[in-house]
Amino acid sequence: MKIAVDVDGVIFDLISVFLNIFNHNYNTTYKKSDITQWEFYKNWGIYENQVYEIFYQIYNNKFSISLIDEKIPEYLRIIKKDHHVDILSARNHNFKSQLIQILLKYNINKGQSYDRIILVDEKPYDLKLKYEYDLYIDDNPNLIEPIKKKKDITLFLFDQPWNKVSICNKNIIRIKFWKDILIEIKKLKKTDILH
Ligand SMILES: [Mg+2]
Numbered sequence: 001m002k003i004a005v006d007v008d009g010v011i012f013d014l015i016s017v018f019l020n021i022f023n024h025n026y027n028t029t030y031k032k033s034d035i036t037q038w039e040f041y042k043n044w045g046i047y048e049n050q051v052y053e054i055f056y057q058i059y060n061n062k063f064s065i066s067l068i069d070e071k072i073p074e075y076l077r078i079i080k081k082d083h084h085v086d087i088l089s090a091r092n093h094n095f096k097s098q099l100i101q102i103l104l105k106y107n108i109n110k111g112q113s114y115d116r117i118i119l120v121d122e123k124p125y126d127l128k129l130k131y132e133y134d135l136y137i138d139d140n141p142n143l144i145e146p147i148k149k150k151k152d153i154t155l156f157l158f159d160q161p162w163n164k165v166s167i168c169n170k171n172i173i174r175i176k177f178w179k180d181i182l183i184e185i186k187k188l189k190k191t192d193i194l195h
Contacts, residue, residue, distance in 0.1 A: 001134040001188070003079065004088035005114070007099065009139035010158045011087075013066045014058060021054050021063065035162050038141055059095035061102055068158075069178040073106055076113040078182060087117045088128055088136075095119075129153075135188065137181060141166040148172060154188060156181060 008014040019030055030044075037043075041051045058065060069075075079085055091099060096119055100110075108114065120127045125142035129150070136143060137156045141163040147155040148171065156175045157168055168174040175181055 001185070002084045002086070002132070003135045003137065003185075004086050004118075004128065004131065004133040005076070006136070006138040006140070006158070007087060007089040007091065009068075009160050009162075010137055011068060011072055011108070012102070013068050014055070015160075017058050017063050017065050018051075018054055021057065025054075033161050035160075036164065038162050040162065056092065056095070059091060059098055061098045065102065067106055072178055073108050073113060075178050075182060076108060079185065080113055080115070083185070085114045086131075086133070087114050088131065088133070089117070089119055090122045090125075090128065090140075091119050092122075093119050135185070137175070139163060144168075144172050156184060 005011065015032055015035060019032065022028065023030055026046075034040075039048075041048060057063065067073075076085065087099075087103070089099065096117065099117065099119075103109070103113075110117075118131060120130075125140060126146040128136065128138070128143065129146055133153065135154045135156065136147065137158060139158040139160045139162070141157065143155055144157065144166055147153055151171060154171045154173065156173050157163055157166065159174055159176045166172075173184055175184065
């Protein structure tokens with residue numbers, strides 16, 4: 001299978017770092033659970049560019065960022081043995097070398113953990129679908145509707161507060177933990193053989 005793995009909200013816990021900086025800068029006390037929608041900033045009375053200003057500082061590796069699950073490097077290597085795995089992120093192209101660096105810091109390297117890094121613009125949200133993967137592992141709920149329309153591809157929606165209300169069925173599967181990704185991939189392969 002051709003698999004696309006998203007970065008922020010799937011591999012790295014970007015939003016926790018974002019909240020530390022945001023709360024410090026704006027004297028607020030927001031928590032991760034307060035981010036209940038993708039475009040959360042609209043309810044916070046701030047502009048999108050204020051959000052991206054902080055994201056870009058994080059993309060520049062100015063702050064330390066954690067893995068969502070410390071076993072991700074190991075899981076990626078296991079998946080990569082049987083599949084083509086690309087890192088597919090809606091991150092500004094200017095931060096590609098910084099992304100390679102931070103992945104390497106966590107022992108996620110080209111060849112062993114992934115095949116290619118592909119960066120797309122932040123919008124439109126369905127831009128990632130142009131690359132035609134069999135499976136997308138992503139936390140963006142805006143991918144649900146376009147992927148629902150394509151029966152031959154699957155979305156593993158990585159569970160986050162900003163996609164909690166999204167309904168998952170058929171080719172949209174909610175994933176709570178990385179270890180479940182391996183299990184669900186095996187199930188997909190079995191279904192392929194049956195049909
Ligand atoms: Mg993401």
